[in-house]
Each structure stands twice: as structure tokens, then as C-alpha cells.
Amino acid sequence: MATWLYAAGLALLLGAMEWIGERNWLVATCLYVPAQAWLLPLLFLAPVSLAFQRRLLWWHLGCCVFVLFIYMDPEWSWRPPPRGPSLVLMTNNIGQNNRQSITEFLREQNPDIVLLQEARARGSRYQRSFPEYQMAEQAEFVMLSKFPIMNSQVVELPGQQRFPVAARFEIEWQGRRVAVYSVHLPTPRRELFRLRGAGLLIALAGIGQEKTAPGRFRREIAEAWANRIELARALLERLKNEPLPFLVAGDFNMPNHGFLYRMFSRELVDAFEKRGRGYGFTFPGYSLNPLTGFGPWLRIDYCFAGHGFTVTDCRTESGRRSQHRAVAARFEPDSRY
CATH class of the missing domain: 3.60.10.10 (Endonuclease/exonuclease/phosphatase)
Incomplete structure (x- = not known):
């Protein structure tokens, strides 16, 4: 179950970054995170799958391939003379x-x-x-x-x-x-730095609370x-x-x-x-x-x-x-x- 939830969440996140991007402040922030970071949950999921359900390791491999070779989009272009x-x-x-x-x-x-x-x-x-x-x-x-x-x-x-x-x-x-x-x-850089530490939690707390200090922080x-x-x-x-x-x-x-x-x-x-x-x-x-x-x-x-x-x-x-x-x-x- 954890692997399916992770794979679905990864797909939704990458899709949001691609198609929503800077139109949402939280998704925009994710754009500047190293894409490799979204594979970190596999450090915990892979050992569990190895012990109890090895076939799920193919899903883990698929997630890695998708992030590293599709989402991160390496180019292999032909250069004409x-x-x-x-x-x-x-x-x-x-x-x-x-x-x-x-x-x-x-x-x-x-x-x-x-x-x-x-x-x-x-x-x-x-x-x-x-x-x-x-x-x-x-x-x-x-x-x-x-x-x-x-x-x-x-x-x-x-x-x-x-x-x-x-x-x-x-x-x-x-x-x-x-x-x-x-x-x-x-x-x-200023917007990204403001979300460091407790900044992200404050901004999240401001969702739907426009008249509060967290709401004003998120709105800015x-x-x-x-x-x-x-x-x-x-x-x-x-x-x-x-x-x-x-x-x-x-x-x-x-x-x-x-x-x-x-x-x-x-x-x-x-x-x-x-x-x-x-x-x-x-x-x-x-x-x-x-x-x-x-x-x-x-x-x-x-x-x-x-x-x-x-x-x-x-x-x-x-x-x-x-x-x-x-x-x-x-x-x-x-x-x-």
C-alpha cells in the first residue's frame, strides 16, 4: 500500500510542477528542490519491500527511471553539420x-x-x-x-x-x-528563503485565513x-x-x-x-x-x-x-x- 501511495503522490507532484508551476506558490517552491529529493522515500520503502514483497522493487525502479530520465529530461540531440x-x-x-x-x-x-x-x-x-x-x-x-x-x-x-x-x-x-x-x-530567492524553517508551516497555516498574520504572510x-x-x-x-x-x-x-x-x-x-x-x-x-x-x-x-x-x-x-x-x-x- 505504501508503495502505491508513494507512486501516486509522486505522479501528482511531478504533474503539478509541470502544468501548474508558478501559478501556485507551494508548487512553485517545489520546482527549485532537486528532483532527486523526491526519490528519498525509496530509502525507507525499498528495504521493507525487499524483506516482504520483492516485486514492488520493480515499481521503485520505475519511479527512479521516470524521475531521472523522463522528468529531469536529459537531451540526446543530433547535431547537424x-x-x-x-x-x-x-x-x-x-x-x-x-x-x-x-x-x-x-x-x-x-x-x-x-x-x-x-x-x-x-x-x-x-x-x-x-x-x-x-x-x-x-x-x-x-x-x-x-x-x-x-x-x-x-x-x-x-x-x-x-x-x-x-x-x-x-x-x-x-x-x-x-x-x-x-x-x-x-x-x-527571497520567497524561497522566507519559507525556510517555520516559514513553510506558517504559510500553510495561512491557507483560508486571510485576515490573520499567517494569511497575510502566505498572500505576500x-x-x-x-x-x-x-x-x-x-x-x-x-x-x-x-x-x-x-x-x-x-x-x-x-x-x-x-x-x-x-x-x-x-x-x-x-x-x-x-x-x-x-x-x-x-x-x-x-x-x-x-x-x-x-x-x-x-x-x-x-x-x-x-x-x-x-x-x-x-x-x-x-x-x-x-x-x-x-x-x-x-x-x-x-x-x-
Whole structure:
């Protein structure tokens, strides 16, 4: 009975995270938990089944396979050979890089465009380090480009707080203008930290008790998640109205499951999902969590293709102990545009 209840509960939880996601504060919180954690009950169920009902071990194995190889969605993509001119884009949030340089991955991938987030006032330093690139800087966003940068501006969106969440750059490539967006959506760290310890119990106690202190606490967290959705919608609407061929990359602070990811992936092509290999985790670059092999467990940094481009390759940096790992993708012009 315990195994059946566990399997049913696991299916409901994973389904809720995939299809409800950030629309519910509790489900949204679960999105940021390492997926391996949902297999921990098997540490207790498996020995009992081994002693009394061994056939249930097949169900345990099935749960492991489903979480590790279906829900966590490792990619095994075929990478086609180059067919013509291509553009390589690399993105990295360098805000808390733990003194770890991106130089090795940058030299390895040799990108045409580099987008850096949380790089306020550091553009000149990177241009001195990589003189083969032109540089443009808007707020926290820095672009390094091998092609002429024709224009750059902060993207103003309704609902954004003190800091912009995106910048738009325009380059000249292959005789035409191309728009490139660098994105840094707000982190949900504050909402997640507020639920630590007794915070989760307080929020749960506030369900249906709107006029009480726990109710107000729960409502504040729910409103923060709702505001994230509205801000993401505003950004996506801006991208949908972009008249030029365009690419989008950056730190979206959203896992590759849930409502927000499905919203973006319906309109844009996720380069890693299309042409990546492995899990592609980018955050946190290092951890003390043995469940995740002391490495990252979330994919929150992305390269997306908008209209005008197709994806031929995507690679995630490995090994660097920075907070975020870089992502590089190769794009080719779409013949339909």
C-alpha cells in the first residue's frame, strides 16, 4: 500500500510542477528542490519491500527511471553539420562567479556574441581582456560582439521594479540587422528563503485565513509569484512583437519545468532542448548537496531562438565552480525569413 501511495503522490507532484508551476506558490517552491529529493522515500520503502514483497522493487525502479530520465529530461540531440553562415551566442550571469573566469569556455566556444548579466560597470574590463570584440553596456547588461553594434537600449516593461530585466542590442550580421536580447528576470530567492524553517508551516497555516498574520504572510508570497508571471508575460509580449530576426539569452531564473518555461518555449525555441546533450544544469555551479553530486541541479540559463533563426548546436559549460555556468549555442538563419 505504501508503495502505491508513494507512486501516486509522486505522479501528482511531478504533474503539478509541470502544468501548474508558478501559478501556485507551494508548487512553485517545489520546482527549485532537486528532483532527486523526491526519490528519498525509496530509502525507507525499498528495504521493507525487499524483506516482504520483492516485486514492488520493480515499481521503485520505475519511479527512479521516470524521475531521472523522463522528468529531469536529459537531451540526446543530433547535431547537424554546418550548412552555411552561423552565429554563436554565449551567455553567463557573472554576478557571483566565485573568482572563476569564463575565459576557458569562451576561448573553447569562440562565440560571435557574448551576453553578460550582473556585469554593471565591468564592460570596459572585459573589452580590454577580449580586444577582438566590440562592447556595449546597458545597466547590468554587457554585450561583446565581433559584429558592429548598431544600437542598444534598456527594455522598459510594465511591472518591473527598480532594475530593468532585459536589454536589447542590435547588430549588423550578413548584411542585415539582428536583434539580440539579454535577459535577467528577478530571482525568487527571497520567497524561497522566507519559507525556510517555520516559514513553510506558517504559510500553510495561512491557507483560508486571510485576515490573520499567517494569511497575510502566505498572500505576500503568492502575490510575489503572481508578479513574476505578469513580468514574464510582459517580456514575452515584447519579444513576440520584435520586427527583426532575433535571439534571446540570459538568466531567466526559471527551471525548465512549470508554467513560465512552457510559456516561453511555446513562442521561442530552447536551444538546449533542441540541440543539447545531457541535463544541461547551470545553477548552482557548485553545492554541498550529495543528492546532486555536489553540482548544479537547475537549468535556469537559456539561449532561445526567435523568428529568423534555427538552432544547430548548444553546449553548457562544465566544471567551473561559479554560481552560474555559461551556455553557448550556434544558430543559422532560417530560410523562411
